[in-house]
Amino acid sequence: MSDKEPKFKKSLTLLDISTTSNTNAGCEDDCCKVSEIPHVQNTEDQSGQKSDFLIGGMDCPSCALTVEKAVKGIKGINGVQVNYNTGKMQVVYEDEKVLDQIPDTIKKLGHTIEAVQKKGSGRIYNIEGMDCSSCALTIEKHMKTLPSVKSVSVNFSTGKMTAEHDSSVEEIIKEISKSGYKATLVSSKRKSDQVKKDNSGTNLIIFSGALLLFGFLGSFANVSPSFTTLLYAVSIIIGGYKPARSAYYAVKSRSLDMNVLMTAAVLGAAAIGEWLEGATVVWLFALGNVLQTKSIEKTRNSIRSLIDLAPPEAFVKNGQELIRKPVEEISVGDVIVVKPGDKIPLDGLVIGGESSVNQAPITGESIPVDKQVGDGVYAGTINEHGSLEIKVTKLVEDTTISKIIHLVEEAQEQKAPTEAFVDKFARIYTPIVFILALVVMVLPPLMGIGTWGEWFYKGLELLVVACPCALVISTPVAIVSAIGNAAKNGVLIKGGAFLEIAGRISAIAFDKTGTLTEGKPKVSQVVLTGLSEVELLRIARTLEEYSTHPIAKAVAQYAKDKGVSTLLGDKFRNIVGKGVGAIIGDNEYFAGNLKLFKELNTSLGELESRILSLQQEGNTIVIIGSKEKIYGVIAVADAIRATSVKALKGLQAVGVNQVVMLTGDNECTAKKVASATGVNRYFAELLPEDKVKAIKQLQEEGNIVAMVGDGINDAPALATANIGIAMGGAGTDTAMETSDIVLMADNLEKLPHTVKLSRKAIRIIKQNIWFSLIVKALALMLIFPDLLTLWIAVISDTGAALIVIMNSMRLVKVNG
Structure with missing residues (x-):
């Protein structure tokens, strides 16, 4: 599969959300492919x-x-x-x-x-x-x-x-x-959602194994051969009834699965008098099935356990009373009360109380987040201290945790390129070996080479070796484990294809504003020329108080935080693209950029070089003054996120060679942010279409490129990159829908873990495939020198499958 394929899929997702039905596993034909992306017609059609x-x-x-x-x-x-x-x-x-x-x-x-x-x-x-x-x-x-x-x-x-x-x-x-x-x-x-436990299989294995053991011990004692054969036969019937019944219905459905192959092998062994071999095969096969099933259920339950995060009931406020209700019966607009130490049952807005909330189950953040009136909270998070009154904003099936579960399950249903290839290989391999087994049973004896019994036994061994269980299971269990691990760490990976690409990325491009930086301008420096800071900030706050411009808001908020009050102003006016003006007292004052004061012919003097120096350091300048005089300069800059530097170092540590920043800001600002964050390269003064060109340039240099943005403004670049990563998915439905990987928290903290996990998943998948193929090849080679027995063939098959599963389950425990 080429690296461009997921890009094509993403463009569909971003441009036409109505086409985002998940690709489903299980298609037998190649009739459903779109640009070679494994896509399967599903029941939605x-x-x-x-x-x-x-x-x-x-x-x-x-x-x-x-x-x-x-x-x-x-x-x-x-x-x-x-x-x-x-x-x-x-x-x-x-x-x-x-x-x-x-x-x-x-x-x-x-x-x-x-x-x-x-x-x-x-x-x-x-x-x-x-x-x-x-x-x-x-x-x-x-x-x-x-x-x-x-x-x-x-x-x-x-x-x-x-x-x-x-x-x-x-x-x-x-x-x-x-x-x-x-x-x-x-x-x-x-x-x-929990399948009932069925212990009948385990009990039958114990009983079947006991009969097998008694028969084996009886063969050494002075016991009638007919009686030991009877014990073996009963052991075969008890242990083999279930797979034999499954085989019958598989054949009826025209399916050639492992039950068919094993049943045929056991019946064949009985037909040539190899009762001990047949009973051993049945018992080992049944034991292997139970162990495999239990192991796989553990990986499935790692996702199902997400459902247990949100409590099933909530206390609903009804006047002065609190009524306990199932969450399914609670409507949008109801007010629920969450006590200290309890889990929050539904998404909502805090309308009363203050507390710290542990959001790790949703966002992967390790530090609790302070919540007060007006803040949003998520179902499944933990109220650390202080009682909260929450107005419900989403029904139980629409909560963020429900969407996470739904997206993770959809992701598990999408076949990765490696998995699709292995499945296709297995579909070809199994019938070929099955036919070869029949040929081995019949052709050599007809040609006078060896005896019928000898070749019939070799054919039975081939039937057992024809089961490609370990190979077929090598990829999906690893993918399920990795996607489950990521989800628990606040990262949604939307399919095996994206997991594989994430493990191969060599360059990551970041949008600057709101990704590497907080996206909220803050005052970084105040330069005084005559007035005190309080006097300057009083004039500045009066001028900027009613402006909606982000820079003006930052200045007004800074003054407010300093406890500075406003003055009485009159005749406010907005000077488009330059600043604002107003009459304060008897004078007209202005707050604006260098261009405004040059047009006013206000003398800047030595201050001009200081202003240019601040601009070169990446600051936006707000000059406060009148037509006659400059009273001071306020420098505003977008603060770099505390987690950005750590995250970028983490990415370089896990082997991402190119860490790139894309920004629409000027060269000076870009250079300052690049130096502070530690990115390798930056592209400045970019329009949205220029970001696409920058991504293509990185790809032309031979890189597998990931783009990190907010999932909305950066849509073209996210679609062009080999893989799109959105931040802040917990608060943005659009981000969860439009990208291939979603970081639920609004920071880059979990990105190095995602790359590390993806790379380990690829290594484990490769280990599993090679191990499965080598074991199968060795078993095939040992058949004809008479070094393989039926029971060893079964151990090689079920044992390899178990080893592959256990190897894959290591991904569940990779730490974030």
Whole structure:
């Protein structure tokens, strides 16, 4: 994949936000590519109702493909998309009745399924007392007769009902009781997003392993061979029933997954009398599956745990009373009270009280932020001390933390270039080895080379080696781990493609104003020529008080902070592009630039060289005086962020060679800021289109370029760069939508961590791929010299997959 591909994608995102449906995993064909970017048609393109489910027990992308094909085979299903990375499935259908068939289909494949809570006014209820699927149908039919119920779906296998309704929760519970069942509201979405733990697989492994052990020990004792064979057979049946059932439905769905290959190998081993081998293969395969599933669920739960950040209930102020309510029932405009030490349940504005709030869960900032009346707060952050009254500004599904979770899940569903390549390789590799196994079983014996049993066994070994689990899993688990780590550190990486590019960047371009600097001018120096500072500032504040210009505001605020009051002024006038004037007392005073006072023919004397010197140092000059005399000069400059210098040094430490500043300011100002921040290069006096040219120049020099800006004013440059990074995403929805990477805090503190994490992710992905290929190659080479056995082949496959997963999970623990 070329470095220009994400650029094309970003231009779509920036110019036409309506086209930003996420690219989804799982497409088998190359029919959906746009400029070679891995893009997959998803369920958004299909008409009908949509429902989301969590699928548990998928330990390999081929499992996701099998599930997808199986569900597609249900009559009435218009479209299915299963994402292995997030463990989610979206189904498109016309009639809700078809949903009743999905749980049975999924369970037959050996997986668990749970409905995901709907957005809007949808609610999840636990239903007690159902003992068959017809009970679920009874409840569903009854609820559909109620005018207040817009939609309802009852899942017997999970014991849950999803209903969208206008009536109160109490009324719904009452209606359920009429049908003879008990309902309770699942007040928190996080509870509905957790797949139920199923320990039956572990128990079967223990039982199957015990029978295998007894059979093996019996072969050394004076025990009948028929009895040991029986023990092995029962062990195979107990341990292999689940994968065999999954294999049956995979074949029915015309899918060639690991269950099919392993089942064929075990049946073949039994057919040639290798009962010990067959039982060992089954047990090792089942054990490997359980360990893989548990490991992968840990990476998935690292994202799902974000949901637990915001509390499920809040104290709502009703007059003088505080009423505890589920967050789903709280509306925009309601006032909630958050006590010291509690988590803030919803986004809002502080309307009463003062406190410090730990925003680390959202922005990654380590230091609590002071909050007072008028300040915004985010759901999931922690109120350190002092009670706060907060006016709710967003519903639970629209909070910043909800958007983070949604964007992270979308990011995990996008295939990185490496992952797309590996998937394509695996789709070719598996059937080729499968056919080769059949050839090995049949052709040599027909040609009179060796015996049928000998070559049949080699063919079975090839079937096991044909499972590309470790290879296919090498990239997605690493990407999920890295994106999850970044999200917890206040950085949103919007897909594997951008993670890979971030790991290869050699140049980062920064917008100056608001990125390297605070974007808020401040008084840096006051030069007096006759008046005291207080007298000068009184005149300055009087002149600048009512101006909306940022420089004027900075001067007025400086005087105000010094406790200087205004004078009585009259006949205020704005002199466009030059300054302001007013009558104060009996004289007319002016505040403006050098041009204004030259036009007034006011003598500057020796002060002119001082003014030019201040300008060369990057200051904007405000001269205070009259037509006859200059009373003083106030220098204003944009302060450099405290975190900028540290962040830029951190970037150079992790190997970013070119740290570049882009600014529309003059050469002198640019030079001063560049010197203070430590950037390698700067481009000054740039218009927006010139910033694009500067990015292209860096790219022509052979650099992979990232552009850091605010996500709005710098849109053309962000789109031109190989990767666009926006700051302050927590406070700006636009920034979260328009860039490839979002720094949730309004500083550059987490940028070095993002680059470091991305580079480590690329290293781990490469390690995983090479390790998987080498293990597979060694296994293939050991087959024909008779050095490989079936059980060693299984260990090489499942063991390699486990090692790859554990290696990828190291990314979860990379410190920010």
